[in-house]
Amino acid sequence: MPLTSKLIAAAAATAAITALVFDPGAAFAQAVPQPVAGAASQPADTAAVLQGAQRIGAARFSAYRKGASTLVVLPPGAVGKPLLWYTELVRVPAGAVTADKGLQVSSLLARFERVGNIIHVRDLSTTQKRRAGVSPGGPTLPGAQANDPPGAAGADPKVRPIDVALSSSETGALIASFPVVGSLPDGSTVLDVTATFSNDIGAATGRSILAKVGAVPAAVDPSKSYIDGVRVRGDALTVRSHITFLAGLKSEPMAGPQPVSVVLGHSIVFLPEQPMVGRPANPRVGFFQNDYTEFESERGSAQDKQALIGRFRLEKADPAAPLSDPIKPITYYLGRGMPERWKPYVKAGVLQWLPAFEAAGFSNAIRVLDAPTPEQDPEWSPEDVTINVIRWVPQENINAMGPRVTDPRSGETLSAHIQIWPAVIEGFGQYYWALFSSVDAGARTLPLSTEKSGALLSYIVAHEVGHTLGLMHNQIASTAHTVAQMRQPEFANRYGPNSSIMAYGRFNQVAQPGDGITQLWSVIGPYDLAAIKYGYGRFGSDSASERRELAAFAETFARDRRLFWASEESAELISRFHLDPRVLTENTGAERVQATRLGVSNLRRSLDQLDAATGGDAKLYASTYGVMLSRHVGLLKSVNRLLAGVMPAMDDGKSRLPTQVPAAEQKQAVQYLLGEGAASLEPYTAPAVVERVSVYGGYAAIDRLQAGMVSDLMAGSTVALLESQRRSNPVAYSSLDLGKDINAAVWGDLKSSSPTQRALQRGYIDAAKDLLNAWAKGGADERKMAEALRAELPLTPAAAQAMVETGDDTVFIPWLHASLPALKTRLEAASRSAAAEADRLHFADMALQVGRLQKIGMP
Template sequence: MKRLLPLMLAAALAIGFGTANAQKSKKKNKGKDTEKVAPAKKDDDKDKGPKPYAKFIDSTFTTSKGLMTVHQKKDKYYFEIPEALFGKELMAITRYTKTAAGGDVFGGEEVNEQVVRWEKGPDDNILLRSITYVMMSPDSLSPMFRAVDNSNAAPIIGAFKIEALKKDSVYVIDVTSTFDGDNQAFSVDPRTKQEYNISSLKKEASFIERISTYPTNTEIRTIKTFGVNPPKRESGPSTGPRTTYFPASVGVGVVTLELNTSFVLLPSNPMRKRPFDYRVGYFYNQYSLFEEESQKADEDIFAVRWRLEPKNADDAARQKNGELIEPKKPIVYYIDPATPEKWRPFLKQGVDDWNIAFEAAGWKNAIRGEYWPEDDSTMSLEDARYSVIRYFAADIQNAYGPNVHDPRTGEIIESHIGWYHNVMRLLRNWYMIQAAAVDPDARSKEFSDELMGQLVRFVSSHEVGHTLGLRHNMGASSATPVEKLRDKDWVVQNGHTSSIMDYARFNYVAQPGDGVTDLFPRIGDYDVWAIKWGYSYFGDDITEEQAKATLNTWTKEAYKNRRLWFGTEISPYDPRYQTEDLGDNAMKASDYGIENLKRLMPSLIEWSAEDGEAYKELEEIYRNVLSQYRRYMGHVIKNVGGIYDSPKTYDMEGPVYEVVPKALQKDAINFLSKQLFTTPTWLMDQSVLNKIKPESGVESLSALQEYGVTRLLEGDRLVRLIETSAQSPNNYSVNDLFTDLSASILSEVRSRSNITVNRRNLQKIYVDELIKLLEPGDVTVRSIPNGAGYAFDTRKVDLDQTDVPSLARGHLERIKGWLSSAATGSADQVSKYHMADLRKRIEQALDPR
């Protein structure tokens, strides 16, 4: 308002000056027969500026009061922006409320989110800017702050003429065209448009459905119709990005999407940040921090979590003395009313299960699931005040758990968990393949509601964990000795993994007769510890540095217990950190898993049978058997060239990086020799295969074996073997790997015996891969910097300048000698042809002239 007063005063003076001159002119010409003076032109300037509030907002408007008071007149919408809101930061979160079918996007999914703020602009305008947190300076009065501000211009995403002014510094603006138009900040982003061949907005079929406003948020529901680019006639192979169409748009040339944008006021009293610690698995936010006294820019990295605070000082004191207290504002997740009723209790229980972890942080009743009150018309599923487990009627086999958080502090504002209906299909397949050997309830095409409900509960707990800020802890299951997974009492007490945030799924190690019936993941020791770390309350009576020191002490103490370690989900080289694995030894665990897979094979037809139906169900289950078997191979392969990565700080003892012992790497090759390279004929059950495919399984097995060979000979693995064997001759080397593989894969050549078709295929694959290593070229090697979260260091290595081609040449020469000697052996004719072919391939590769 202060900026407007001089302008208004100047306008008033100008009007007065003009009127006085007119009066003088009349007196001067009085009594003279002169040409009539034309009437003064109406001063339009009076209509150009803001109107008085009372003259603009009248009884023809419908008004709703809230964070931004909303006025509606027919199809026009106006916001009141109080001056007190200028400079305040808001989250703008846009979600789909309804989508066109067939595009794999669903109502409730997020489209866009950003931080915005209102500010006064020039010429009676209000501006809306988008704020990006990349760099910060804490002292707004320092020269450093000005330098940061000069490098951090916020884009203007809306400019609004002030339509009316209220005496108490409130500005009325017309927001209609911003929200019924195609402003990217509140609409579908360009990449999505490109993916679905969406073109320009159809203004005549796009409108604001309603705007609702509340004390801390304003909700804008819009319907947007877009044109669709017609299919192009392709004259050659496509080189652009993948595109598709919503099926509904193909026939009519348009697509209609319904969106909801939430404006949520961020806390005026920001939550105290919790410094990110890479030894505890939390999602994080970060920005560069420039301080006046610092000699370099620091990275301010902090964990993402909900704000839990005591209701009052008395509660804070009680909690400090060890008593559990209820938080001022608990974490509440609503169950989408579109969810089938029989699954709602299990989804709710998956939320409630986390209370045991919050108790370790000093809270009781800190988190709960609630059913959506369907008779309350004041509540909306898209209202950003509510966190919801959304049900999606889709055949996607997945669920996910995101959150929306304050980028300044990491405080979680709300979350919409996505649960696709067909995740139950995924759960059926996982549980049948991994647990049916010991659980009779898993031996049917359809599970009982109770069993499926417990599986849904497990998924609910896992996804809720993500929305509490927790990352995947892929190292949790490696803290359990394999043999303990067969110990009934131990598993009942501890579970088969120490974290529900692991991809440990179900206990596939337990064997029939062990008596193990506790096969599900649950909130474990690590989860309890991680919630204690993230949600223990530190009052204002201690500084941030003191709180950080306390957390560090706790973490070092926790690391004395292997079950409380965090293992990153992105490690390219630590065999302890893997998806879908169990136990502390992949070779032992996979042996047990394969024994159980063998037990399933004779029963697959019976468990999938349904009269009058084709064998699609049998094919799906069999594919899942192959996938599980392939996972076991991958778990073992990661030991070769493996490096243990144990996050530690300066005040902890021992190395961070350690080479996987040579004996374990040789065990891995021996396992692969036994379970993969020796033809797994049990997978080629002809009673199954002759019902689902015309082939006998030769090529399917060949693909599995090719996967094993190519993974073992990957360039980055060979680089690690070179690096680690250079440290000590006692470490496994590339030469050891080639020697062991050749001995296993080419054993019939050395014994001059008959070679089956599967083994002939495998030998060709292996020899061809060695030939490729004569000219291996560049490879990208990734590593995780010590102390990093999701960051990778990458470097290019020219394998041509390493020992790899030399060793490949030497071993090919050696194999050629074996093949020459085997030519006079007693193998059958096809085997001799095969060996002659191998020898010729090697000779041409070694001497292409």
């Protein structure tokens, strides 16, 4: 993926999302109403409001149905209290796939405010980004808050100037309003929520899902929009809204507005009066975090950047015991739509994390339960923001997600809604077979057995559970082990291919037939154990000692290679790690060329067995071919990261300079890619293979991939980075070294031309054309691209400029100019002496193309 696209995708992809399959026959919306107890003895105004109403739920909130209206009773003191408004898709239009964000629509910190006879809901999400420091003499634990719990409308006067400044500088939007229709003697307030939840709510709208089916909503149809159900339990109120939009359909533009319906689940839950004590984030440990700016901080600075990690509230039943059960374990429910045959594997995936919590001091920290049946609990709903659920989503999407809903004040995880699309089982099965058909005797044919597929599903679930526990991806864990370790059974079968299950390394690609490797996918690793201890273990006896001990423990992550953490899931992280060849996805092994070569060997053996493994199933053959080719190209592209590669020190990113990839290793990468690597794609063009997949265009597709290998190496940003490296290090691999090595690989032998050589030579022409066109424009495109990048991401001008560098002002350009005349002469001579007509014509065309390159930018 180009760097600009990666940055934009990363900025848009920091949150993991959720989904569900819900039985429309469940009684969530149809709980049997109960008569209001004691209605006759209520005061006159209350009797008028609730006369004839039927109660449909009572807890901290109460809900009633009266005719066509839905009434909700706010408890005394609810106005001004912090709450979370969470919205999720329950049912979507036919054909919609919730692939990018899953089912989550919004998650907002808010509070109720009363103005006259209206209760408004104010969004306070942005206010959590600006906080006052802890008051003198106030709570001192990390994450402890100032006088008022954030989100509350405190009655106490603001006495510190910073409190006055913060409370008067910003306000959140009012996102919903409910008319007050009565009150109760205890101070409760009765609201009519019918109109609001029967309509589209801008801050929690279902409009975006309509785009998935090519619908452009124009307006809500009120005659077909209504409250589909209400549930009250504990501190939460959940309302399902059935909203019908009148929308234009791109597939039928002349049909006029058509009805398109969506069901949304809104959960409103009161947050704890006192937020959970937060734990500070550390750049060495990859937790999702809640960032904010603290003004007048405890350490004395006027303004300071702070962050708290996301984690469940997990407290020991016996605080003095080294190992104790929690007061309340983390409980995951298996959704009602999950097929029975997969449940044992999903449960096993969740419970893989038990040893990590034992290392942090908790026994039985996690449990897995089946969702209650409709008979046991007719109102149970998977979108409820107060429960953790794993759901089966029958949509056409090969993926799984592990999202979380958090209290933004403290980072406390309130719930996790893991989403599994069934197609991920087949997708991972094909991926696994492609690498290990000759390594694992249990993976000779497709589809894989239920047992093998289930084992892979356990791994997938364990990875997603890790996200819900607060852990981000750890892509540097993919290269923690050497190739020798990964081929040694005693080591590889214990630790798997990565040092963390949160890596995207996935599989031990280097394991070869006869190595005796059986643990071919990721398991909970050393990094995971240490990270869970950082997030959930107990440190210190007071706030000061806790901070010291946490900081000291975090330092161990920088000293042990197995505990390194790095990823590319934000603009800041990409800026730091996008040139680090250790930070990889879908690849494993420390020695990049060697690990790639072994992985390619496995893929090529599988390609020879593809027909037998798919048993004549044409669709399975074609889709598996696509998976294999994609993985093969991905392995090759990982080698490209060695070019201009730099490895930052694994500390706070400030104390030491990064290390450059040695020149010999970069040279080896170029030679491998344009030699053995490019040639390794040739088996995909065998007529017996490619013509079963694509009669037209199959050969050209491989040619384009091979040509792209040259273009990637000659990218302007790579050329510029290599020149920068040489300026800082006189023995570094330079842009001129790159040019000479590419020339030798692509144009060294002009006696004849294989299809691979022709593809590489065309790729060279295209790459040179891009570089020379950028030079002719004087780098004008760089400024435009940098401005566009800064419009998308919070980058400094210098950082944006570096990321869109075209190489127009490097010494590579005059070297390229100087090399073209001799190359043209050689090509003309090769054309004259070629024995085969195809070679003669190809060399003549290449000479013509080189001649055109010489004219670019010339007067």
